[in-house]
Amino acid sequence: MPAAKYPKIVVTPPGPKARALLKEDESLISPSLVRFYPLAADSGQGCIVKDVDGNEFIDFNSGLVCLAVGHSHPKVVGAIKSQAEKLIHYSWTDFYYEKVVQLSKELVKITPGNFQKKVFLSNSGTEAIEAAMKLAKWHSRKHSFLSFTGAFHGRTLGALSLTASKPVQRRHFFPMVPGDTHVPFAYCYRCPFKMTYPECDMYCVDFIQEQVLDKYLPPEDVAAFFIEPIQGEGGYVVPPQEYFKRLRKLLDKNGILMVDDEVQAGMGRTGRWFGIEHWGVEPDVLCTSKALASGMPIGATVANSDLMDWEGGSHANTFGGNPVSCAAAIEVINAIRDEHLLENATKQGDYMVKRLKEMQEKYDIIGDVRGKGLMIGAEIVKDPKTKESGDNEAHEIMMKSFRRGLAMITAGHSTLRIAPPLIITRELVDSGLEILEGAVKEVAKSSK
Ligand code: PLP
Numbered sequence: 001m002p003a004a005k006y007p008k009i010v011v012t013p014p015g016p017k018a019r020a021l022l023k024e025d026e027s028l029i030s031p032s033l034v035r036f037y038p039l040a041a042d043s044g045q046g047c048i049v050k051d052v053d054g055n056e057f058i059d060f061n062s063g064l065v066c067l068a069v070g071h072s073h074p075k076v077v078g079a080i081k082s083q084a085e086k087l088i089h090y091s092w093t094d095f096y097y098e099k100v101v102q103l104s105k106e107l108v109k110i111t112p113g114n115f116q117k118k119v120f121l122s123n124s125g126t127e128a129i130e131a132a133m134k135l136a137k138w139h140s141r142k143h144s145f146l147s148f149t150g151a152f153h154g155r156t157l158g159a160l161s162l163t164a165s166k167p168v169q170r171r172h173f174f175p176m177v178p179g180d181t182h183v184p185f186a187y188c189y190r191c192p193f194k195m196t197y198p199e200c201d202m203y204c205v206d207f208i209q210e211q212v213l214d215k216y217l218p219p220e221d222v223a224a225f226f227i228e229p230i231q232g233e234g235g236y237v238v239p240p241q242e243y244f245k246r247l248r249k250l251l252d253k254n255g256i257l258m259v260d261d262e263v264q265a266g267m268g269r270t271g272r273w274f275g276i277e278h279w280g281v282e283p284d285v286l287c288t289s290k291a292l293a294s295g296m297p298i299g300a301t302v303a304n305s306d307l308m309d310w311e312g313g314s315h316a317n318t319f320g321g322n323p324v325s326c327a328a329a330i331e332v333i334n335a336i337r338d339e340h341l342l343e344n345a346t347k348q349g350d351y352m353v354k355r356l357k358e359m360q361e362k363y364d365i366i367g368d369v370r371g372k373g374l375m376i377g378a379e380i381v382k383d384p385k386t387k388e389s390g391d392n393e394a395h396e397i398m399m400k401s402f403r404r405g406l407a408m409i410t411a412g413h414s415t416l417r418i419a420p421p422l423i424i425t426r427e428l429v430d431s432g433l434e435i436l437e438g439a440v441k442e443v444a445k446s447s448k
Contacts, residue, residue, distance in 0.1 A: 005427075006048055006056055006058055006405070006428065006431060007048075007055070007056055007057050007058050007404070007405025007406065007431070007435070008054075008055065008056040008405065009055050009056075009403075009404065009405045010053065010054045010055055011053050011054070011055065012403055013037075013038060013039065013051060013053065013055050013402065013403060014038035014040065014051075014053075015051070015052070015053025015054075015055065016053065017040070017052040017053045018038055018039075018040040018051055018052050018053055019038075021040045021052060022038055022040065036398065036409045036410070037398070037399060037402045039051055039057070039402065039407055040052045040053075041063075043071075043072075044059070044063075044067070044070075044071025044072060045070075045071050045072055046070040046071060046421070046423060047059050047070055047071075047420055047421050047423065047424050047425075047428050048071070049063075049071060049407060055405065056405070057402075057405050057406065057407040058405060058406050058407065058420075058428050058431055058432045058435075059071070059407050059420060059421065060406060060407060060408035060417075060418050060419065060420045060432055061407050061408060061409055061417075061419060061420075062291070062419050062420060062421045063295060064290070064409075065232070065264050065269065065290050065291060065375075065419045066290045066291050066294065066295050067291070067294050067295050067421050068267050068268055068269070068291035068294045068332055068336065068341070068421060068422050069294045069332055069335045069336065069339075069341065069421065069422065069423060070294075070421040070422075070423045071295075071421075073294060073331070073332075073335055073423075075331045075334065075335055076293075076294050076295075076296075076328050076331045076332060076335070078331070079327040079328055079330065079331040080296065080324055080327060080328050082327070083099065083323050083324045083326075083327035083328075084324050086323075087323050088322075088323070088324055089319070089322060089323070089324075090323075091318055092121065092320055092321035092322075093316040093317060093318060093320070097321060097323050097326070099321075099323045099326035099327050099330065100121065100321040100323070100326055102326070102330055103119075103121075103300075103321075103326040103329050103330050104118075104119040104121075106329075106330060106333045107119050107288075107300055107302050108302065110273045110274075110333065111273070111274060111286050111288075111302045112273075112274055112276060112277055112281075112282045112283070112286070113282040113283070113304065114282075115304055115305070115306075116304070116305035116306075117302050117303060117304060117305055117308075118302075118303060118305045118308040119300055119301070119302050120135070120300070120301040120303075120308070120315065120320070121298065121299065121300055121301075121320040121321035121326070122289075122298075122299040122300070122301070122317055122320040123297045123298065123299055123317070123319050123320060123322075123325075124154075124289055124297060124299050125153075125154055125261075125263035125264075125287065125288075125289035125290060125299055126153075126154030126155055126156050126159045126299075127154075127156075127289075127299045127317070127320075128263065128287035128288065128289050128299035128300060128301045129153045129154045129158070129159040129162065129226070129259075129261060129263070129287050130154070130156060130158045130159055131287075131299075131301040131315060132224070132226070132259045132285045132287050132301050132303075133145065133158050133159070133162075133177070133223075133224075133226075134158075134310075134314075134315055135285065135301065135303060135307070135308060135310060135315070136223040136224035136257050136259060136285065137223050138309075138310040138314060138315075139223075139257075139307050139308075139309060139310070140223045140224070140257065142220070142221055142222060142223040143179050143221060143223065144179040144180070144181065144217065144221045144222045144223060145161075145162060145179060145180045145181070145222065145223060145224055145225070145226060146180070146181050146182075146183060146208070146212075146217075146222055146224075146225040146226070146256070147162040147163075147164065147180060147181075147182055147183075147225070147226040147227075148164065148182060148183060148184070148185035148227065148228075148231070148234075149164045149182045149183070149184050149185060149192070150164060150165060150185050150187060150231050150234030150235070150237065150412070151163055151164050151165060151182070151185070151226065151227075151228060151231065151234060151261075152165040152169075152228070152231070152232060152233035152234060153226055153228075153261055153263075154263075155169065157173065157176045157177055158176070158177045160173060160176050161176035161177040161178075161179075161180045162180055162226050164182045165233045165234050166233075179221075181212060181217050183204075183207065183208050183212055184204055184207070185204075185231060185234070185237060185239065186202070186204050186205075186237075186239035186240060186243050187231075187234075187235075187237045187239075188239070188240060189237075189367070189368040189370070189379060189387070190387065191204075192204070193207070197240055198240070202240070202242065202243065202246050205243070205246045205247055205250055208247075208250060209250055209254075213254055219254035219255060219256060220255065222254070222256045223256070223257060224256060224257040224258070224259045224284075224285070225247070225251055225256050225257070225258055225259065226259045226261055227244070227247070227258065227259070227260055227261065227276075227283075228260075228261045228262075228264065228265060228275075229244070229260065229262065229265050229270075229274070229275030229276040229278065229279065230264075230265045230270065230275050230371075230372065230375055231412075232263075232264035232265065232375075232411060233264075233411055233412070234411070234412050235377060235379065235411045235412020235413065235415040236370065236371060236375060236376065236377025236411050236412070236415050236417055237370070237377070237412070238370045238371060238372060238377075239279075241279070243279065244276065244279035244280075244281040245279060245280065245281055247281075248281050257284040257285065257307070258281070258283045258284050258285075259283060259284065259285040259286075259287065260274070260276050260283035260285065260286045260287070261287050262274045262275055262276070262286055262287060262288045263287055263288060263289045263290050263299075264290060264375070265375055266286075266288040266290075266291065266292070267288060267290070267291035267292055267332070267336070268291070268336045268341055268342050268345055268373070268422050269291060269345065269373060269374060269375045269419065269422070270345070270349075270371075270372040270373035270374075270375050271342055271343075271345040271346035271349060271372060271373030271374070272342060272373070273336075273342070274286065274288070275372065275375070278372055284303065284304050284307055285301060285302070285303040285304070285307065286301075286302045286303075287299070287300070287301050287302075288300050288302070291332070292329050292332065293325045293326075293328035293329040293332055294328065294332045295328075296324065296325040296328040296329070297319075297322075297325060298322070298325040298326070298328075298329055299320075336422065339423065341422040341423060342373075342422075344422060344423065344424070345373040345374045345422045346373055348374060348420075348424050348425075348426065348429050349371065349372065349373040349374045349375075349376060351426070351429065352371075352374070352376055352418060352429060352433065353369060353370075353371055353376060355433050356369040356376065356378050356418075356433075357369050359378075359436075359437055359440060360378075363440050363441065363444040364381075364383070364384050364444065365380050365381060365382070365384075365390055365393055365440065365443065365444045365447060366378050366379070366380065366381075366440065367379045367380065367381035367384050367387055367390075371418070374418070374419055374420055374422060374424070375419055376417075376418040376419070377411060377412075377415040377416065377417060377418070378415065378416040378418065379412070379414060379415045379416075380393050380394040380397065380414045380415070380416065381393075381414070382447065389413040389414045390414045390447075391413050391414045393414065393443050393444075393447055394410050394413075394414035394415070394416060395410070396439070396443045397416060397436070397439045397440055397443050398410055398416065398439075400438075400439035400442065400443070401435050401436055401439045404435045404438070404439070405435060406432050406435040406436060408432075408436065416436070420432070
């Protein structure tokens with residue numbers, strides 16, 4: 001078999017140029033950032049990211065799940081260039097842009113729900129969530145929210161109040177926006193109720209009614225429930241097949257809106273345009289960002305038109321709907337359609353899950369493999385029986401993979417987060433998984 005073309009490691013990372021950059025970065029950049037490892041990205045092409053020392057990594061991160069159509073897709077680059085030459089900015093809040101309308105037309109087409117929709121554009125996932133929070137409050141005139149433990153919805157004080165992923169994200173930032181209640185998510189591998197699916201009969205949904213809404217959170221005060229179809233930062237946690245239909249029923253019964261945070265799971269990541277489609281549920285509001293413009297900053301909040309009824313001046317921003325970002329997003333949507341990337345995400349993703357499950361048979365430290373499309377998690381444990389979290393082991397696997405040319409990070413406590421661009425080929429999948437398996441094998445051996 002010919003040697004795989006990628007990765008190419010010319011010097012063990014971090015090489016000299018990366019080390020020099022890290023030193024300067026440390027003296028200048030906010031210490032609130034926690035970098036996973038010293039990857040100093042210099043350029044990218046397709047599914048390959050090259051560092052400042054010339055090392056070329058297979059990218060299982062997609063730049064934190066943003067580069068849906070890969071690094072520097074020629075059509076996206078072309079759209080950015082020609083729009084930048086024509087018009088970079090003029091403030092969508094006060095004036096009109098053609099690209100805003102063009103992108104919004106596409107967004108209402110690809111988002112679930114066969115009803116009239118309207119769109120609010122912003123610059124990030126967090127802002128898309130903030131817009132949804134304000135919209136839900138404005139429309140319903142209610143002041144409380146529900147969200148899940150393990151959820152990540154962003155870091156500004158509103159979005160942060162919905163987030164419940166890691167204490168460090170909230171420490172010393174109280175009080176946030178008051179009125180959010182967190183309830184347990186359907187994390188079946190580590191059921192918060194210590195039950196087993198399907199015998200549990202989805203008690204986690206009944207719990208919300210019986211122990212929260214019937215006991216201390218009056219449903220008539222709750223504007224919306226914020227969900228992630230697959231928890232991202234929380235550990236790539238996939239709930240059971242009936243879950244969101246059951247939840248939707250509960251919300252409808254209580255007059256609570258469903259806001260679907262597709263910032264990470266959206267734009268084809270799971271093999272459908274939006275993750276929630278796997279559960280056959282139509283949310284009232286959908287937020288997307290990250291992959292929408294494959295690396296250009298943009299966020300979108302798409303809502304049922306009946307619901308997006310707020311008055312002029314109630315919400316706006318300066319850079320939302322930036323024409324360069326919109327032009328990139330339109331080309332991303334075209335590329336996902338034209339290059340059949342939903343199909344590729346499903347095909348490559350199914351293959352990856354199969355390979356990871358085979359590895360799970362061989363190595364005890366892989367406790368659980370789960371995912372849809374190319375949003376795949378492999379949870380590392382010290383012992384499959386006790387399920388004690390393998391934080392150090394997952395870290396070691398990630399670091400060994402990095403040094404050998406596979407850029408992959410973790411989510412939750414100890415879940416390997418596998419999210420390559422949707423254009424990934426079988427050859428690169430195989431090369432990446434070979435590195436991953438080598439690292440798992442060594443860590444499994446040394447942890448015995
Ligand atoms: N929602 C989800 C599900 C996310 O994964 C993230 C970021 O990781 C956010 C919201 C926040 O997005 P941003 O970092 O663009 O503000």
